[in-house]
Amino acid sequence: MYEGEINMVIHAHGGEADVNVYETHIEIILKDKGPGIKNIEQAMQEGFSTAPDQIRSLGFGAGMGLPNMKRYTDDMNIESEVGVGTTVTMRVDL
Ligand SMILES: Nc1ncnc2c1ncn2[C@@H]1O[C@H](COP(=O)(O)OP(=O)(O)OP(=O)(O)O)[C@@H](O)[C@H]1O
Numbered sequence: 001m002y003e004g005e006i007n008m009v010i011h012a013h014g015g016e017a018d019v020n021v022y023e024t025h026i027e028i029i030l031k032d033k034g035p036g037i038k039n040i041e042q043a044m045q046e047g048f049s050t051a052p053d054q055i056r057s058l059g060f061g062a063g064m065g066l067p068n069m070k071r072y073t074d075d076m077n078i079e080s081e082v083g084v085g086t087t088v089t090m091r092v093d094l
């Protein structure tokens with residue numbers, strides 16, 4: 001969730017997080033009105049990043065956030081439209 005939040009700060013000028021806690025699972029919905037992701041498959045690859053130098057100097061931009069979010073959740077889905085925004089939904093089973 002932290003990685004998703006930071007992505008919204010760095011890549012999308014902020015956004016909203018909704019967390020629903022159920023007996024069986026936790027659902028996290030991260031929604032922003034940023035620039036959107038042109039190529040989701042590419043963005044999911046380890047090491048791919050569009051973070052500028054200033055952001056890299058702060059320790060971000062390894063291109064590992066999205067792959068790690070997928071690795072550590074039971075389900076993850078990205079919906080994105082260029083110029084409209086991005087919604088990342090994650091599910092963690094309990
Ligand atoms: N919410 C978002 N809106 C627009 N683009 C995004 C968003 N989240 C991710 N991206 C794009 O996907 C790329 C890969 O994201 P990822 O989190 O894997 O790496 P990163 O944020 O660049 O670096 P790291 O997470 O390792 O600090 C980003 O560089 C950016 O181009």
Ligand SMILES: [Mg+2]
Pocket residue numbers: 003006007064065066
């Ligand atoms: Mg990231």
